Amino acid sequence: MRLSRINNLLLALIILINGYIIAGPFVPGLLFHWQSHSGQRQALQRKIHSPATSLPPQPNAVIIPSMLLDQPILEGTIANQYKTLNNGIWRWPRGSTPDHGGNTVLIGHRFTYTNPRGVFYFLNKVKMGDEIGVVWNNKSYTYKVASINEVPPTDTAIENQSAQPELTLFTCTPLWLPKDRLVVVADLETKP
């Protein structure tokens, strides 16, 4: 009788774990569908056009209305990349920064089972011409998406410096079998 109860518990755990493995990657998408009707996108669109200097000092951040993202940009060494990426968006330390021009590279997780809604989970929702705001040292920079590509993980050219000021965002793709990288490059539109 006691063993029968334990077996039922084991069966429930197996169903729960495998259900999570199968459904996990889709849960953030369902939440996004609900959130996209809450007016958050319009609020973020207004935020990227309000000068950061008019607000109290705030951390460096990236704002992407089309994917409902408003997250701080984290700094960290390459040796600590796993730790930094688990906490949010990591600025590639060998890349530039918005105030210096060149290529500012931001990297984020798309999906992991320990953190289903990675910061760049919805990077695939970003379309050509979408606006991206960056707050850097309390100044606002606005970028416009100029290209969206998928490249193999060995293609490190996406991290190269550029003559023009631009912003490169990348994460892994596709969601289920992430063998490549989804790369969004945006050109600087306005600077402070």
Add this chain to the structure above:
Amino acid sequence: MSEKTKFWVLLVLLLLSIALALILNTSFNKVLLSS
């Protein structure tokens, strides 16, 4: 199937499920950082 046999089968399946979840989680992390 006796309850005892069922127990061992379910235990192995549970361990395999946990292992699959861990492998998938690790592979998701590695792809992003493979350069």
